[in-house]
Amino acid sequence: MEEEKRIYVKGLAFAILGTVxxxxxxxxxxxxxxxxxxxxxxxxxxxxxxxxxxxFGTTRRKALPILGSGGLPMLISGLMxxxxxxxxxxxVKSAGAANTLVLISLSPLFAALFSAVFYKKRPSLSTIAAxxxxxxxxxxxxxxxxxxMEVQGILFALSAPLFLGSNLAFMRNHTxxxxxxxxxxxxxxxxxxxxxxxxxxxxIPPESLFPLALLGLLVIPFSQTMIGTGTRYINAPEAxxxxxxxxxxxxxxxxxxxxxxxxxxxxxxxxxxxxxITLHSLYQVKTKKM
Numbered sequence: 001m002e003e004e005k006r007i008y009v010k011g012l013a014f015a016i017l018g019t020v021x022x023x024x025x026x027x028x029x030x031x032x033x034x035x036x037x038x039x040x041x042x043x044x045x046x047x048x049x050x051x052x053x054x055x056f057g058t059t060r061r062k063a064l065p066i067l068g069s070g071g072l073p074m075l076i077s078g079l080m081x082x083x084x085x086x087x088x089x090x091x092v093k094s095a096g097a098a099n100t101l102v103l104i105s106l107s108p109l110f111a112a113l114f115s116a117v118f119y120k121k122r123p124s125l126s127t128i129a130a131x132x133x134x135x136x137x138x139x140x141x142x143x144x145x146x147x148x149m150e151v152q153g154i155l156f157a158l159s160a161p162l163f164l165g166s167n168l169a170f171m172r173n174h175t176x177x178x179x180x181x182x183x184x185x186x187x188x189x190x191x192x193x194x195x196x197x198x199x200x201x202x203x204i205p206p207e208s209l210f211p212l213a214l215l216g217l218l219v220i221p222f223s224q225t226m227i228g229t230g231t232r233y234i235n236a237p238e239a240x241x242x243x244x245x246x247x248x249x250x251x252x253x254x255x256x257x258x259x260x261x262x263x264x265x266x267x268x269x270x271x272x273x274x275x276x277i278t279l280h281s282l283y284q285v286k287t288k289k290m
Contacts, residue, residue: 011233018226044190046216078185087159110165137272
């Protein structure tokens with residue numbers, strides 16, 4: 001039982017660390033001062049470059065065998081990382097950073113649904129309860145409304161938790177698969193998609209490149225690798241539940257750096273989200289469940 005507890009805590013640490021770093025995503029997109037398909041391209045391009053250099057630099061002669069052994073599952077997971085990033089970036093632009101971050105909290109539902117449909121795995125009652133409580137907290141933050149959102153913006157924003165939750169469940173079922181190449185494939189997917197859709201028209205202001213470079217070179221590769229590694233040790237719905245705290249952290253970062261103060265409802269709702277995730281994690285550690 002002690003070994004199970006150690007493994008769970010290890011997965012918990014990976015997932016939390018990845019989420020804390022990934023939560024800078026929306027802030028850096030906002031700091032770029034631009035939006036649309038150009039942001040998708042540079043965010044993904046920098047991600048592809050940094051993860052490729054790191055992967056090929058550390059594995060060298062083993063790189064091609066690793067990619068070959070990953071096969072179709074590695075391609076599918078990488079594509080889901082890529083399309084999730086596309087949806088998140090376009091969602092921030094068209095639906096707003098706060099609304100997109102709120103919808104990220106739905107990722108545990110998609111993770112649980114994907115696991116149940118494809119792998120016949122049901123989340124524990126404690127995970128279901130914590131997820132419901134977190135969603136209630138998110139609803140409380142925005143119970144006065146989400147503002148004016150177009151259907152296109154909602155679809156972009158919804159695709160982010162859909163691909164995220166599904167990918168976490170997929171990676172959980174492929175624990176042997178290397179995680180860093182998935183980030184590389186995701187970055188390549190996003191950059192090629194943006195290049196085709198924009199027809200090469202990807203000009204953005206030079207001052208917008210720094211926050212996007214920081215995002216793609218450091219934030220995305222590190223956080224996605226950590227979150228992906230966490231699924232080797234904890235179930236996908238639990239990893240997605242931890243990742244849903246990006247809703248709170250992302251908006252907190254925007255408040256901290258852009259001085260956009262949250263409402264009282266947000267602070268109460270955020271407390272509910274953090275409390276539910278914390279209690280769930282402590283309960284899992286105490287009962288030594290995987």
